[in-house]
Amino acid sequence: MLYIKDVLLQLLFALTPFVLYNIYYRDKTANYSKRFINFTCMICLFMSMTFHSSVQNGIIFDIRYVIMFFGMVYGGMTTGLLLLVEFVLYRVLIGGQGLFSAMIILVITFNLSILLAILYRRRSEYRNLITFLAGLSFSFIPICVMLVTERKYIVENLTFNILVMPVQNSLGIWLLISLFNKAVSDKQLFQKYLQNEKVETIAHVAASLAHEVRNPLTAVMGFLKLIRNDSLSKEKTHYYIDICVEEMKRTEVILSEYLSIAKPSIPIYEQMDLVPQLNSVIDVITPYANMNNVALEVHNEGHELYISANPNEIKQLLINFIKNAIEACSYISRGKVIIRMAPESQLYAKITIHDNGVGMSSEQLERLGTIYFSTKSKGTGVGLTFSYQLIRSMNGAVNVRSTLGKGTEFIISLPLTN
Structure with a gap:
């Protein structure tokens, strides 16, 4: 022993x-x-x-x-x-x-x-x-x-x-x-x-940056094509130029945010009305819808819907969902995207985005919002991933209904502030 x-x-x-x-x-x-x-x-x-x-x-x-x-x-x-x-x-x-x-x-x-x-x-x-x-x-x-x-x-x-x-x-x-x-x-x-994780993170950031910058650049491209039309009035031309300038400023903000990743700051939230934000997004995204032969239809009951959020993030969120809806209708005739905004039980702002596009299968619905998953051949999945994470961070919810060949409906609920 x-x-x-x-x-x-x-x-x-x-x-x-x-x-x-x-x-x-x-x-x-x-x-x-x-x-x-x-x-x-x-x-x-x-x-x-x-x-x-x-x-x-x-x-x-x-x-x-x-x-x-x-x-x-x-x-x-x-x-x-x-x-x-x-x-x-x-x-x-x-x-x-x-x-x-x-x-x-x-x-x-x-x-x-x-x-x-x-x-x-x-x-x-x-x-x-x-x-x-x-x-x-x-x-x-x-x-x-x-x-x-x-x-x-x-x-x-x-x-x-x-x-x-x-x-x-x-x-x-x-x-x-x-x-x-x-x-x-x-x-x-x-x-x-x-x-490998560092390389993958850089790839994610690069894909996200490209996605975020592409949206305002697409809008600017659409408005510049409209400005070339000689039949536009001077007031209309100036209005389109102002929107282009605003989108370029938004691009600058996006780039600044990515450059500050090394020193992340606390997000700035403020009380804001969703209705003006939606109207601003519609002005920006309409030329893109026209380029894809898709009609936009907006329904707002006239209520003031105040939430606590970052205006730039909310604008990007709305652009992501509406842009995806437009692209889902771009390959069909008489494509239409219907957007509704109304209060829900006095507790939430309810945003419904419905399209009559290609739709999604049950397998695609399960993976929706996952990084690098996209129903588009050239998509990265970054836009919806960002949007889903933002909604959850605001204690909101997102539901989706879709049928292949018949279209998709997103229902976004965001908590209202008193």
């Missing part, structure tokens, strides 16, 4: 680098450093030699060879030399009958560790075999040397040397190398995941 306790204690020391690695680098994006390997190996070597296994005073056994091999594999020759100096100084300080034998064993195992560590790093396909050979060698080299230098000790403590030593070194080196290598591999996968 005493032997088992000693072996378990030494195995605990052998796993110290693995445990400390998982504690220290758990929340860090960086992987291990040579300084970390040096520090943990020196601590581990000191602890294992301090609480060593022994059945005869002066002759001690620990997992020094395991730690030395591990240090050379992950820290290189510098780590090996530091451990060598530490072991020699501490072993001389401990002294005892086995000091001479320990130095002979150290010379053999140190040079063998250098060779095996080089092979381990260069021949990745044979790493399991090299680890096995290292454990086997570090188990039997001490016994062979002790048979020559301390034969009486070996004979008198045959059970300890044949059973305890091989288990302690072989199992220790296999556990430490295998577990630490697995932890390092997992960390590398995590780093790769973070890198």
Whole structure:
């Protein structure tokens, strides 16, 4: 039973680098450093030699060879030399009958560790075999040397040397190398995941930016085409120019918001009436509807519908839904989008956007509002994702009914303010 306790204690020391690695680098994006390997190996070597296994005073056994091999594999020759100096100084300080034998064993195992560590790093396909050979060698080299230098000790403590030593070194080196290598591999996968996530985030931002900027530019393009018409009155032309200027200002605001992503600010909410916002959006989106041969029909019962929101976000939300409805009707004859706005139970503002376009299947309805899902061949799904998230953040709700070939109806409910 005493032997088992000693072996378990030494195995605990052998796993110290693995445990400390998982504690220290758990929340860090960086992987291990040579300084970390040096520090943990020196601590581990000191602890294992301090609480060593022994059945005869002066002759001690620990997992020094395991730690030395591990240090050379992950820290290189510098780590090996530091451990060598530490072991020699501490072993001389401990002294005892086995000091001479320990130095002979150290010379053999140190040079063998250098060779095996080089092979381990260069021949990745044979790493399991090299680890096995290292454990086997570090188990039997001490016994062979002790048979020559301390034969009486070996004979008198045959059970300890044949059973305890091989288990302690072989199992220790296999556990430490295998577990630490697995932890390092997992960390590398995590780093790769973070890198891919950064690229994916940039792609999302780029797609979102393109989507947000495209809306005002489309409106400006429509109005500029109308301005080329010589039959327009001067007042009408000036009115269209004012709308173009307003949309370009909105584009500038959108770009400024994306440039400030690195330092996000708290959204500014204010009490606003939805009706003027809808009318402004209709003025902007009408040329786009005309370009797609889609009729817009607006019904407003004349109520004032005050909500707490960011005007720019609400405008973008309405544009996203109405623009999608227009595009759903662009491939059919007599396409029409009907927009209704009215109070609902005095608690919510109800916005209904109905189109007679292509409609959606039940599978498409389930995925609606998911990033990168779009029913359009060139769509990104960013617009509706933004809109859904904005509605939820305002404690609102959105419901959709759709039938393939017959059209779609979105019902948006936003809480009213007193």
